[in-house]
Structures are given as structure tokens and as C-alpha cells.
Amino acid sequence: MASRMLGYVRTASTQSDIEAQVAALRAAGCQEIFTDIAISGNASNRPGLNRLRSSISQGDHVIVVDLPRLSRSVQDTFDLLEELRQKGATFATLDQAA
DSSP states (O other): OOOOEEEEEEOSSTTSOOHHHHHHHHHTTOSEEEEEOSOOTTOSOOHHHHHHHHHOOTTOEEEESSHHHHOSOHHHHHHHHHHHHHTTOEEEESOTTO
């Protein structure tokens, strides 16, 4: 199976504009983007993230605009990154400061 670039977008409120995140991920080459709107980064049940996690295959690349879009907890971030590693996927953030 060919590798894919998968994006993840999360906003904490319904007023937040996801278009900038989606545009940045599309510009980075993401073919598929998973979204969670009006969901906290601390929430344990994020449908978009859950769909992303179940979709990941060996060789895939997961990209977020910045690390807080993925998670607000260091432990949750570590666990997600370990899951990606075990599935043979890579992770990147577009925010160079992260």
C-alpha cells in the first residue's frame, strides 16, 4: 500500500475557523483530513481523531498544523505518537516552533 499524508484539524469552539488549518494541511500535501470541531484537546472522545487512528497504515504520514491541535496533555501526545510508531506511521507538525 502506498503511503498517504493524513491531516488532523481540531478547534475548541464552533466560532473557530478551521479553513486556515485545512488550507495549510492541503498545501503540505495531505490527501485526507480528519476534523473535530468544538472539542477540547483534553477530551478523550474525539470522533475525527478516532477515525484517523483507525485509518492509519504502515508508511502513512500524520500532520497537524501545531502540536496543541493533537493534544493538550504531554502523556496523551506521547501515547498517540507511540501508537503511530507502532503502526509504522510518522508524525509532523507544520509549526516549526513545536
